Amino acid sequence: MLAYTMRRLLMLLPVLIGMTLITFSIVHLIPGNPAQVILGETASETAIKDLEESMGLNEPYVVQYGIYVSDLVQGDLGTSLKTKSPISKEIWPYIAATFELTLFAMLFAIIIGVNAGIISAWKQNSWFDFLAMLIALIGVSIPVFWLALMEQWIFAQELSWFPSSGRQDNRDPMEPITYFFVLDSIIQGDFSRTVQVLKHLVLPSIALGTIPMAIIARMTRSSMLEVMKSDYIRTVQAKGSGQLLIIYKHALKNALIPVLTVIGLQTGVLLGGAILTETIFSWPGIGRYIYEAITYRDYPVIQSGILVIAFLFVIINLIVDLLYKFIDPRINY
Amino acid sequence: MKLKYSLFITLMLAFLLFLAACSGDSETDGDPEEQADPGTSETEGEEDPETDEASGDQVLIFARGGDSESLDPGSTTDGESSRVTKQILEGLLEFDKESFEVTPGLAHDWDVSEDGLTYNFYLEEGVTFHDGTDFNAEAVKVNFERWADPSHEFAFADDGYVYSMYGTMFGGYKGDDGHVIKEINVVNDHEIQFVLNRPLGFFLQNLAMSYFGITSPAALAEYGATINENPVGTGPFKFVSWSKDDSIILEKFEDYRVEGLPKLDRVVFSVIPDNAARLIALKSGEIDIMDGLNPDDAVGVESDDNLILYERAENNFGYVGFNTQKEPFDNQTLRQAISYAIDRQSIADALYAGYAVAAKNPLPPSYMGYNDDVEPYAYDPEKAKELLAEAGYADGLEIELWTMPVARPYMPDPETVAVIVQSNLADIGITAEIVREEWAPYLEKTMNGEHQMYMLGWSGTNGDPDYFLSSLLHGSNIGTSNRSFYQNTEVDELLDAAKVAVDQEERASLYSDAQALISEDVPMVPLVHSRPVLATTSAVKNYVPHPSTSESLAEVELAN
Numbered sequence: 001m002l003a004y005t006m007r008r009l010l011m012l013l014p015v016l017i018g019m020t021l022i023t024f025s026i027v028h029l030i031p032g033n034p035a036q037v038i039l040g041e042t043a044s045e046t047a048i049k050d051l052e053e054s055m056g057l058n059e060p061y062v063v064q065y066g067i068y069v070s071d072l073v074q075g076d077l078g079t080s081l082k083t084k085s086p087i088s089k090e091i092w093p094y095i096a097a098t099f100e101l102t103l104f105a106m107l108f109a110i111i112i113g114v115n116a117g118i119i120s121a122w123k124q125n126s127w128f129d130f131l132a133m134l135i136a137l138i139g140v141s142i143p144v145f146w147l148a149l150m151e152q153w154i155f156a157q158e159l160s161w162f163p164s165s166g167r168q169d170n171r172d173p174m175e176p177i178t179y180f181f182v183l184d185s186i187i188q189g190d191f192s193r194t195v196q197v198l199k200h201l202v203l204p205s206i207a208l209g210t211i212p213m214a215i216i217a218r219m220t221r222s223s224m225l226e227v228m229k230s231d232y233i234r235t236v237q238a239k240g241s242g243q244l245l246i247i248y249k250h251a252l253k254n255a256l257i258p259v260l261t262v263i264g265l266q267t268g269v270l271l272g273g274a275i276l277t278e279t280i281f282s283w284p285g286i287g288r289y290i291y292e293a294i295t296y297r298d299y300p301v302i303q304s305g306i307l308v309i310a311f312l313f314v315i316i317n318l319i320v321d322l323l324y325k326f327i328d329p330r331i332n333y
Numbered sequence: 334m335k336l337k338y339s340l341f342i343t344l345m346l347a348f349l350l351f352l353a354a355c356s357g358d359s360e361t362d363g364d365p366e367e368q369a370d371p372g373t374s375e376t377e378g379e380e381d382p383e384t385d386e387a388s389g390d391q392v393l394i395f396a397r398g399g400d401s402e403s404l405d406p407g408s409t410t411d412g413e414s415s416r417v418t419k420q421i422l423e424g425l426l427e428f429d430k431e432s433f434e435v436t437p438g439l440a441h442d443w444d445v446s447e448d449g450l451t452y453n454f455y456l457e458e459g460v461t462f463h464d465g466t467d468f469n470a471e472a473v474k475v476n477f478e479r480w481a482d483p484s485h486e487f488a489f490a491d492d493g494y495v496y497s498m499y500g501t502m503f504g505g506y507k508g509d510d511g512h513v514i515k516e517i518n519v520v521n522d523h524e525i526q527f528v529l530n531r532p533l534g535f536f537l538q539n540l541a542m543s544y545f546g547i548t549s550p551a552a553l554a555e556y557g558a559t560i561n562e563n564p565v566g567t568g569p570f571k572f573v574s575w576s577k578d579d580s581i582i583l584e585k586f587e588d589y590r591v592e593g594l595p596k597l598d599r600v601v602f603s604v605i606p607d608n609a610a611r612l613i614a615l616k617s618g619e620i621d622i623m624d625g626l627n628p629d630d631a632v633g634v635e636s637d638d639n640l641i642l643y644e645r646a647e648n649n650f651g652y653v654g655f656n657t658q659k660e661p662f663d664n665q666t667l668r669q670a671i672s673y674a675i676d677r678q679s680i681a682d683a684l685y686a687g688y689a690v691a692a693k694n695p696l697p698p699s700y701m702g703y704n705d706d707v708e709p710y711a712y713d714p715e716k717a718k719e720l721l722a723e724a725g726y727a728d729g730l731e732i733e734l735w736t737m738p739v740a741r742p743y744m745p746d747p748e749t750v751a752v753i754v755q756s757n758l759a760d761i762g763i764t765a766e767i768v769r770e771e772w773a774p775y776l777e778k779t780m781n782g783e784h785q786m787y788m789l790g791w792s793g794t795n796g797d798p799d800y801f802l803s804s805l806l807h808g809s810n811i812g813t814s815n816r817s818f819y820q821n822t823e824v825d826e827l828l829d830a831a832k833v834a835v836d837q838e839e840r841a842s843l844y845s846d847a848q849a850l851i852s853e854d855v856p857m858v859p860l861v862h863s864r865p866v867l868a869t870t871s872a873v874k875n876y877v878p879h880p881s882t883s884e885s886l887a888e889v890e891l892a893n
Contacts, residue, residue, distance in 0.1 A: 033773050045813050046505070047497040082402050083577070084493050084561055090577060152613045164613045170580045170601045171392045282605040284578040292400070292578060297773075 008318050019310045020072065023303045024065050033057075068303065077308075078300030082293070087304045091289065095308065096179030097167060098278070098285035102270045104201045105209035110263060113213040117220025117259075118247060121228060132217060139214030148207040148280040155203060162202045165282040169196055204281040208274055212266035219262045223255040230254075256327055264320030271316075272309040391891050392599040393873070396611050396620040400578045400604045403561040406544045407480050408494045412882045415543040417581055417602050419883040421463075422546025422566030425454055425473065426537060430877045430884070431646065432699065433796020435537045439468065439547060439567065440525075449532030449835035456523045460590045462549035463571040470525040474517045475550040481514060482507040487550075492558035498544040502795060504533075532833040534840050535797035542795050543883045569595035569887035578604055589887075596875075596890040615640065615868060621891065622869045622876065628686035628745070634868045641869050644688060647697045647862035648880035650801070651743035651790035653734075653754055654857035656782055658818040661730060668855040670720035671786075672710035674761045680753055681861045684746050688866050692859035694848045695791075695801055699880070701837065702798045702844030707852045717761045729762030735779065735787040739772050743790030743863050750860070751788060779816040789816065794881065798844045803828050806851060819856035 035051040052058060059067075071078060077087035116136070120129040156164030167181055168174065174193060177184045182201070185193040227233065228251055236250050275287035286305060293301035324331050402411040406418040427438040440454035460468040475487065480499035483490040483506065496506075504511035513533045518526040529536065539545065552565035564572050567590065570583035580603040585595055603620065605611040608627050615623045616639070626634065626642075634642045653675065655662035662668055677691040690698070693709035721727065736751035737744065744750060755765045765786070770778060779787050791801055804810060807828050808820035824847050831843035869876055875888045 033777060047495065047500055050495055050497075079493070081493065084403070084558060093576065094578070149609055149613075152610055156617045156619075157613045160617060163619055164617055165605050165610055165619065166579065166603065170394055170582075170603050171599075173574075173576075173580065173582065173601075176576070279606045280610045282579070282603070282607075282610065284576065284604070288578055288606070296402075 005322065008321065012314055012318075015314055016307075016311070019307055020069055021065075023306045023310075024068055026306075028061065072307075077304035080293075080301050081298045082296050082301070087301055091286070091304070091308065093176070093179045094284060094286045094289040097283060098271055098274060098287065100167075100180050100182065101201065101204055101208060101274065101277075101283055101285060102267060104205040105270055106212065106263065106267055108205050108209035109213035109216055109266070112209075113216030114220050114259065116213075116217040118224055118252065120217070120221045121224035122243075122247060124225065129221075133221070136214040136217045139210045139217075142210065144207055144211070144276045145280055147210060148203070148277060151203045151207060152280070162199050164203070165280075167197065167200055167283060168193075169200075204277055204283055207281070208270060208277045212263075212270065215262055215266060216259060219259050220255065223258050224251060227251045227255040253327055257324060260320055260323060260327065264316055268313040268316050271312050390598040391596065392601065393597050393622065393886065393889060393891060394601045394603055394620040395622045395624070395886070396603050396605045396614060397624040398604070398606055398608065398611070401575075401581065401602070404564040404572065404575065404581075405494075405548070405561040406546050407476075407496045407499060408561065410498050410544075415881075415883045417583075418546055418564055418566070419543040419568070420570040420583055420600060420886055421564045421568045421572055422543075422548060423568050424540055424543065424545050424547065425456075426541040427885075428541045428796065428879065428881065431879065433538065433541075433793075433880065435541050438541065439473075443537070445835065449534075449833070450529045452527040452529075452536065453520070454525050454527070456525065457590055458523050460567050461588055462552070462567055463565050463586055464549050464552055464555075466549055466551040468547070468549075468567050469522045470519040471522075472550050473525050473547055474519055475553070476545075476547050477514065477517055478507075479553070480545075481512070487553040487560075489558040489560075494558070494561075498542070498794070502539045502542070502544075532835055534832050534834050534837075535795060535799055538795045538797045543881070544794075569885065570597075570600055573599075580604070591887070595887040597886065600886055612868070615870065618870065621873050622867065624865075624867045624882075626866045626868050628684075628688045628866060631686060631688060631866045634866075639871055641871055641873070643867050643869065643876070643878050644864045645867070645878045645882065646699050646880040647690065647864045648699075648796075648882075649741075649743040649790055649792040650692050650695060650697060650862050651741070651750075651860045652692070652695065652788070652857040653860060654787050654789060654817045655855070656784055656787070656816075656818055657854075657856050658820075659782065659785065661726070661732065662785060664724050665854060666720055666724035667726060669710070670717045670724055670726075670761070671758065671763070672717075672855050672858050673713045673720065674717035674763075675754055675757050675858055675860070676712040677858075677860050678712065680750055683753070684749060685861065685863050689861040689863040692862050693852070695805055695851065695857060695859055696798050696844070696848065697793065697801075697862050697880075700793075700796070700798050700801070702831075702841035702848075704845040704848035704852075706845075707848055710855075710858070714757075714760050721761055721763070726763075729764065731764045731766070732758075733768050733785045734758075734765040735768045735770065735775065735784045737772070737775055737788050738769060741790055741792075742865050743792065743861070744788065745863070747788055754788075780812060782812075782816075782818055784816075787816065796881070798840075799828070799832055802844060802847060802851075803832065806847075806856060817856040819851075819854070821850060821854055824850050824854075 033048070033052070035048045035057065075088060077091065079086055080090065083090060116132045120132045123129055152164040155161045163169070174181070174184060174188065174190070177187055181197045182194060185191070185197055233246065233251055236246050272287065274285060275291050277283065278285040278288045279291070286309060290302060290305035293305060397413060397416070399413050401414040401417050403409045403414050404418055404421070406415045406422065424438050425440040426435050428434065429436050439460065440456050442455040444453045456468070456470060456473070462468055479485050479487040480496040481503070482488060488494060500506055504513045506512060513529050513531065513536070515528045515530045518528065520526055546566055548560065549565040552563065553560055556563045562575060569586055569589045571586045573582040573584045575581045580601050583600045585598050589595060605614055605620070608625055611620070611623045612626065612630055614620045631642055634640045655668050657663060657668070681689040681691045693707055694704055696703050734751055734755060737747045740746060751767050755767060758765045778784060779789070791805060793800055804814040806815060806817065806819050806824060808815070808822070808825045811818050811820060827843050827847040831840045831847070834840045834843065867878060872891045872893070874890050874892050878884055
């Protein structure tokens, strides 16, 4: 186990080097002189030249890459061209915002998705099964921005149940500590604020969690169906165990392996791909951070932001790999 | 089993350690700032008892589409930045609430010498910055030197600070040939003198721009290159906190120089990128003012009793330009033919839901010197065909129409405009191929003259006609902002004379004459001046949108 973990950690190294190469070159393949884009149509020529120089765009690519990597090794993610502050410092609130949203979206997706999948498998071909799978099909195909706007319209504008945007009430904001606002409000002992922050999480979590929920539900269903047919389940049934016990204790564990893979992948996707949800719900997460950086051609932020997301993706896959062992002790590395 | 749990606990501990490291990190990052600004932490401390009785506090939330780039307005050209710093910093002069007319700011009075080379400003007395230091002539001097001189101790050039707005407006930087400001003399604490190298007709206009707000020199010394996150000025509101891409919080400055202002206790600038989502937030009462309303939504806002619709005066213009030095558009008659062929009124109606006026001059109508006597090229395809034949293209011709890839206030939907223009041209027998480029190459290639016909626009900043006419049409700007490659020595002379004239009436008539010539030459077909719309809840009182997009919120209040 330990040896496997070590091996997996070592394997991160070439992946990361590859990532730095890709992030570095993608940015330089985007057409256009960044100085021109930053300054816009009213810029004077000297202003453009000055900016090019101060951004180091005159150096050859190899030199630019060398500087980039050596800075990274020292934990320096670079300095944002737009805000002029170090990225390693300013990126944390964005990561925390995305983490919090992803966490709640995945909780929603897993709780609803896994249970819907189980019940569908258990009551195969019942009305519930059909309904659940229909909803799952709609869930996968629904455009996120449409779902988000509908949620806002119904639950914020018409019913006023939940706020439509932001992470908290900006009329009375709190002093962030960890930037996980739910955690922060608990640390500060202000539970009315915890409720308020959770309310802000409801609509974006549902919007973001719908696709993973649908995928997880379908995966769980088919995986459960397979496991339920296996011999050992018949043995347990013959033993006379209760139906719920059979499903949740005996069958689920084995059915969960492929589901876990999907959960891991989806979590990675949500961490990096939540731009639409983050934009519509004005959630200041990492997707928005990178998106804004792209429109501004903020090279260092694009590079570091993508690198951080890739890193998180790799870490989550690592965790998933390690989790297999806990769920199914038969797996050996 | 035991092994499993121990490993689980180890993992949990690792996670906790990770969290601890992260929060520790942000704490140490926060520390110097807190030490540096005892004011903030003090007010934060006082906050708690206050918030309990805070129900009576006037808190206004202003929502916009994008976050500010910087809170040091001189080092950015971003309107979202100056919109916020307008509340925090003040300039020597200000614009009138609704127009670009210059009114007193930190300078209550000023004298201009006969030759237009010396300006004396008399400053308000007893004004303090938010950090408690005194505002005086020395502070003004420090700010201007900081913008003009990259080697100034507060210029922070090594940290990437470029004061491009200063360079554009004052003809360059210290030591440049074009630089207008020769010297700045502190006469006494409350009088400052600017001596110019040559007259500049819009010098006062420039000083009123929100990009040239005065920052406390003590704060520049204290915060150094992080001044862009810690603005300290003399304005009605002082800076409290900024959470990036989310919100900027400002608080009433109790010692503001104008008695009784500001009326609000807090202003929050929050970011809601999506226009539709922003409107929902407004309707559900989460925000009070929304910028950037879709023109199509204006009707709905108008019919809603809980909302008020506002329009900003037009301060821009969108156009279709020609490369006048290249075949086939070096032919004036052809350009005139196309002018008659384009139906600008239906473009204005179709794309801006009526919140735009068809343009006839490359200058917004509210500007000084706008020539209303210029005869517009009214939509007339028959006449266009005649002129086309006269130009020698009776059998039609094939051209390229370059269309910009990004939306701008003056051109919310460039693709559709391109298609309308294309079909207008097809009606008179011209086949236009639409060429699409990425934004940066688009700007570069049009600068180099690789285009034939192109679309672009211009937005005003200092409210002076020079910024439109010289930038777009002066021969010396060919290869930069004059993408029409237009050169008419007569026009150049008029623009040059108007630039250095001090008498504003004389300037107005010079600009007026220039527009008549330009209209004859048709280097571009002016399409529309758009009027951006925005909305507030009906509780918001005394809000006046400014054409520059940066308006003071000092007098705004919320009715309950």
